[in-house]
Amino acid sequence: MVEGINVEKVTRWLVERIPEIKPPLSFSLIAGGHSNLTFRCEDVAGNAYVLRRPPLGHVLESAHDMGREHKIIDALKNSDVPVPANHGLCKDNSVNEADFYVMEFIDGLVLNDSVIAATLPEASRIPIGEDVVDILCKLHAINPDDVGLGDLGRKEAYLARQIKRWTKQWEAAKTHDIPEMEESCRLLADRMPEQIGATIVHGDFRLGNMIVADGKVKAILDWELCTLGDPLADVGYLMNNWVTLEEVLEPGEGDQSPSAAGGFITREKIAEIYEKATGRDLSGINYYRAFSHWRLAAIGQGVYKRYLVGAMGEDTDVDLEKQKAGVARRAASALELLS
Numbered sequence: 001m002v003e004g005i006n007v008e009k010v011t012r013w014l015v016e017r018i019p020e021i022k023p024p025l026s027f028s029l030i031a032g033g034h035s036n037l038t039f040r041c042e043d044v045a046g047n048a049y050v051l052r053r054p055p056l057g058h059v060l061e062s063a064h065d066m067g068r069e070h071k072i073i074d075a076l077k078n079s080d081v082p083v084p085a086n087h088g089l090c091k092d093n094s095v096n097e098a099d100f101y102v103m104e105f106i107d108g109l110v111l112n113d114s115v116i117a118a119t120l121p122e123a124s125r126i127p128i129g130e131d132v133v134d135i136l137c138k139l140h141a142i143n144p145d146d147v148g149l150g151d152l153g154r155k156e157a158y159l160a161r162q163i164k165r166w167t168k169q170w171e172a173a174k175t176h177d178i179p180e181m182e183e184s185c186r187l188l189a190d191r192m193p194e195q196i197g198a199t200i201v202h203g204d205f206r207l208g209n210m211i212v213a214d215g216k217v218k219a220i221l222d223w224e225l226c227t228l229g230d231p232l233a234d235v236g237y238l239m240n241n242w243v244t245l246e247e248v249l250e251p252g253e254g255d256q257s258p259s260a261a262g263g264f265i266t267r268e269k270i271a272e273i274y275e276k277a278t279g280r281d282l283s284g285i286n287y288y289r290a291f292s293h294w295r296l297a298a299i300g301q302g303v304y305k306r307y308l309v310g311a312m313g314e315d316t317d318v319d320l321e322k323q324k325a326g327v328a329r330r331a332a333s334a335l336e337l338l339s
Contacts (some may be wrong), residue, residue, distance in 0.1 A: 002027045004037050004056055009095045011231065014041070014049070017088045021047065024060050033045035036069075036224055040105065041251040048105035049087065050263075054098050063078045065224070066099035067091060068152075072223045073103065075147045082219050100149055106212035114248075117207070117258035124215035128272065129265035131217045132207065134252040136238065137277040139220075140199040140231040149228070155198035158229025159291065163188055166298040173302040176324075178329035187338040193284055206241040207258040236288025240296070240333075297330035301316055 001007075014021055022043040030038045030050075033329045037056070041049040052066065072088040077083060084103040091099050110118045125232045143149045167185055203225025207308065211219040212219070242264070243257035258264075265273075304323045 002029065002039070003098075004029070004053060005051070006096050006161050007040060008271075010100075013087050013090055013095050014055070014087075017102075018049070021049075022087055027051070036066075036079065036222075041102070047140055049102050050084065050105050051100055051102050053096065053100035053146075053329045056310075063195045064111060066101050070101040072149065072152070072226050076142075076150050079142055079147060081135055081142070082217060083223075084219050084221075086159065091162050105324070106219045107209050108211040108218045110209075110211055111207040112256035113208075114115075114256040114258055117261035120212075120261070121215075121299075122263045125261075125263035126265055127215040128207075128212050129259070131215075133265075133270050133273040134240070134277070135217055135220065136202075136205060136234060137274060138277060139202060139205075142200055144198075144200050144228055152200070153227040153229065155228045156195065157225075158198070158233065159200070160297065161229070162233070162291070163192075166295050169303060172297040173298075173305040174259070175301070175305060175308065177251070178297075178328055180328070180335045181294065181297060183333060184290065184334040184338060187335070188287075188291055188294060191287060191338070193231045196280070197231065198284075198307055201229045201231060201234050202226050202227065203234070205234045208241075231278075232282070232285065233291065235270075235282065235291075236285055237292040237296075239270060239285065240289050240292050242267050242270060250313050271301040286337050289333045293334035293337065297327045297334065300330060301326040 007025065011023050011025050015023060022045045026042050027039050030040050036055050036058065039051045039053075041051050052069065054066065056268045067089060070079055070086060072081045074086050075193060077085060085100040089099070089101040089106065090096065093099070109116060111120075117125075120187065124287060142154075145150060163185065170181060202220070202223065204222050205220075209220065209222040210217050211221065241257050244266075245260050245262055246314075248256050248260050255316070271285070275282055276282065280287075299321065304320065304327060307318050307320060
């Protein structure tokens with residue numbers, strides 16, 4: 001038995017939609033899922049698929065919308081942004097007690113940390129970094145209306161909407177006081193820049209949400225935070241996750257940014273490529289970096305609370321004190337960038 005999967009009913013649902021699938025099917029939780037649960041599904045012929053569903057139990061309002069993720073990936077299937085092919089969305093909760101969707105399994109590495117990134121050939125690291133930025137530029141060049149995503153969200157007032165949303169969800173997931181969160185929120189609201197243009201915003205654009213192989217990015221994953229709005233939010237977030245070895249607090253920890261393995265392009269190069277390709281000015285990017293740290297702290301608090309109440313299933317291993325400290329550290333980083 002795999003917690004979160006009704007094997008019999010899900011198998012029947014899949015067989016009806018994927019003619020080539022050969023039951024019986026086996027399911028296993030893919031390591032590294034801190035939000036929506038991701039399972040590998042494999043049939044007796046060795047064909048593999050990926051199933052995504054919400055976490056068990058506690059779910060914050062408006063989060064974990066499987067239909068939304070499915071819609072975004074399907075809309076981008078013919079674009080220059082690499083995404084897995086979709087096999088279907090199930091909104092009948094009698095099948096698996098929650099919505100889920102199934103997509104193709106793409107072979108390659110997910111660079112969750114610097115330990116995994118260190119296994120990459122050094123010659124492939126700069127091309128991968130350049131590909132990451134190139135794909136972000138291509139994503140931000142897509143007209144949402146042209147791919148059927150014009151109704152994904154309001155295009156204007158992105159930062160105001162995000163700050164309101166994550167303040168609300170921070171309050172919903174709050175288990176203790178972090179003064180830096182409150183002060184950062186105040187400064188972010190006071191110093192909010194004017195939004196110039198609107199694009200599809202991934203919301204979690206980093207190497208840990210990509211599959212890489214042969215010096216290229218094969219697929220962009222985890223679209224649950226995607227919306228419409230200010231593209232610079234994605235750039236600030238990517239830069240925050242593009243950590244150098246000198247910035248790592250404790251070398252050797254497995255949750256370091258993949259770029260801490262060394263040999264990747266620099267933040268300066270990310271900015272140079274992005275500005276040249278899009279014509280957007282990144283001189284005020286520190287605001288967006290602060291916003292991203294603050295938002296990540298709010299998200300991290302939600303993850304912390306879900307683990308605390310056991311909503312992420314039994315097959316998880318997380319250091320709760322480390323997760324709690326990470327939230328505080330991100331809040332402090334946000335305030336530092338705003339000081």
